[in-house]
Amino acid sequence: MRSTVANQRGSAILVTLALVVMFSGIGILAVNRAQTDTDLAFNQVHHDQAFWLAEAGAERGIAQIQDSMEWRGGYTKEPLGNGHYSVSVTDSSTDAALGVRVRMIALGQQGEAASGIEVIMGPEEYHPLFDHAMYAGNRDEYDSTVDTQTYTAVMEFGGCGADADVINGDVFHNGHIQSNCDSDINGSAEAGATITGNAPSGGATENADYLAPPDLQAENYETTADFVINSTSPWDAGGNIASSDPRHIFVKEFRPDLATDVGFTFDNTNYFFGDPWEGVDLNLVSVSSAGNNKTYFIDGNLWIEPYTTISRLIKSPPEGTQITIVAKGNIYIADELLYDNQAKDGIALIAMTDGESYDDLNGDNQYNLGEPLLRDDGDGIYEGPIEGSGNVYFGDPNGGPLGHVHAYIYADNNFEDHALDPAGTPLDFQITGTMSAGNEIKINRDFLGGHAEMTVTYDERLKNGDISLPGLPRRSNVAKRLIVLSWREL
Numbered sequence: 001m002r003s004t005v006a007n008q009r010g011s012a013i014l015v016t017l018a019l020v021v022m023f024s025g026i027g028i029l030a031v032n033r034a035q036t037d038t039d040l041a042f043n044q045v046h047h048d049q050a051f052w053l054a055e056a057g058a059e060r061g062i063a064q065i066q067d068s069m070e071w072r073g074g075y076t077k078e079p080l081g082n083g084h085y086s087v088s089v090t091d092s093s094t095d096a097a098l099g100v101r102v103r104m105i106a107l108g109q110q111g112e113a114a115s116g117i118e119v120i121m122g123p124e125e126y127h128p129l130f131d132h133a134m135y136a137g138n139r140d141e142y143d144s145t146v147d148t149q150t151y152t153a154v155m156e157f158g159g160c161g162a163d164a165d166v167i168n169g170d171v172f173h174n175g176h177i178q179s180n181c182d183s184d185i186n187g188s189a190e191a192g193a194t195i196t197g198n199a200p201s202g203g204a205t206e207n208a209d210y211l212a213p214p215d216l217q218a219e220n221y222e223t224t225a226d227f228v229i230n231s232t233s234p235w236d237a238g239g240n241i242a243s244s245d246p247r248h249i250f251v252k253e254f255r256p257d258l259a260t261d262v263g264f265t266f267d268n269t270n271y272f273f274g275d276p277w278e279g280v281d282l283n284l285v286s287v288s289s290a291g292n293n294k295t296y297f298i299d300g301n302l303w304i305e306p307y308t309t310i311s312r313l314i315k316s317p318p319e320g321t322q323i324t325i326v327a328k329g330n331i332y333i334a335d336e337l338l339y340d341n342q343a344k345d346g347i348a349l350i351a352m353t354d355g356e357s358y359d360d361l362n363g364d365n366q367y368n369l370g371e372p373l374l375r376d377d378g379d380g381i382y383e384g385p386i387e388g389s390g391n392v393y394f395g396d397p398n399g400g401p402l403g404h405v406h407a408y409i410y411a412d413n414n415f416e417d418h419a420l421d422p423a424g425t426p427l428d429f430q431i432t433g434t435m436s437a438g439n440e441i442k443i444n445r446d447f448l449g450g451h452a453e454m455t456v457t458y459d460e461r462l463k464n465g466d467i468s469l470p471g472l473p474r475r476s477n478v479a480k481r482l483i484v485l486s487w488r489e490l
Helices: 002-067 257-262
Strands: 075-080 083-090 102-110 113-123 134-136 154-157 166-168 171-173 176-179 189-191 195-197 227-229 250-252 270-273 295-298 301-304 310-313 322-328 331-333 336-338 346-352 392-394 403-411 415-417 429-437 454-458 482-489
Touching: 002 075, 002 083, 002 102, 002 113, 002 482, 171 176, 176 189, 301 322, 331 346, 331 403, 392 403, 415 429
Parallel strands: 134 171, 134 429, 154 176, 166 454, 171 189, 176 195, 227 295, 270 301, 295 322, 301 331, 310 336, 322 346, 331 392, 336 403, 346 403, 392 415, 403 429, 429 454
Antiparallel strands: 075 083, 083 102, 102 113, 113 482, 250 270
16 A cells, blocks of 8 residues: 555655646747747838838938939948948949949948848930831920810821832821821820721820920030031041040031032031941941940931942941931931841931921922921021031932931921932832931832832831940930839848
8 A cells, every 4th residue: 555655655756746747848949939039120120220220221322323313423331320431433444234224232231230222323215206107396386374275187098009118116196197098006005186097006196195206405415415517526637536435426518419419508517427437438337336325415406328329337336336317407317227236226217397397388398488397486587507407318409219227316396208219200218217206207219100108117126125225315304314124132
């Protein structure tokens, strides 16, 4: 009996000891868990504070860049609260892949906790005219004081069978759009008035909201362009600039015979796009590395008219030749212009007005009394250059083939088609890029017994971000403004 009681007492002691050990273990685990939770909470608080510090650094850096676009100084361990932040900024000078973008890294430190933010900044989206294969703002007819517009201007496409016009991309005209016979719009069409004829494949929108052309004057190219070409540039006796100067791709008064052959009179100086250091025909263009990804401002007319029938880029760098040329005058595209690297090259050609201009009704490229004025100052008297300004003329003034042009083309006033053969008959041509005007695109491809085909193919690389062209007008018309494109925690 006594042995049984002893055994029972021994078992009780063992159970008690086991319970004591178990509860002690539970207590230790609970203490450890509580300590871990406290540590995690402490670390989370510090991580959150580090993130807020990084965020503060990023916000300060963004404000600094928007105030001074060239700022790259950064910050090192700037104190804030009980921690600090650092900011570093890089651009294409150290990372060519960035192009026109800027990368900012902001790091925050609070105790042992650190957090980082990457911000990518770049120019805001291009003006929506560059979203279209063809755009015409019809500025001359638009009246902002009335709700319903009455338009007379028509953007007309025509041709039958193999001679039909083909537009591969979206079209906008602040007026009427008419697609006759077999002509095709392989994209959407928007018109401020009506759309008649063949239905666009991407849908049709009539009475569309006005898509105002950009304000080129607000871009202030004369002071914001990277390079200026004018009468004071370092020309030699032959009208050339030294090959070491990025402006060497322009020649002054290269073809004076053009004026005498067709009886032109010019008030503006004529500059020709071509590289005299690559041959006397001026049909090759080699943009230097120092001149790439730059904006060129020309105080006068720009001609693409070599002694041959084709102008083309050569020696494109791996990232491609990407430049913008703005002429305060007219642009005369008289021969083909072809890219060297069709995946990477890109050229924008912009003709901006030099004050008043006019509507060249008889197509002689000269002002004649009675022709409607554009942007008149109110006195009804034309006071601009005799050849006008802000216009793009497509075709050889002496007659001859035009062929294919690779470019994003915008005329502040009118885009006029003068691509004729020596007998005055329209000739087929192609554009890969954009064909656009702040006022009207004037195309007349019909002739007795036929139609000359026009093919415009939208080059979507600009919209998709595959290439970037400097100096193009943006949606807000603020030149070279950088905005936040992306923001992520590292």
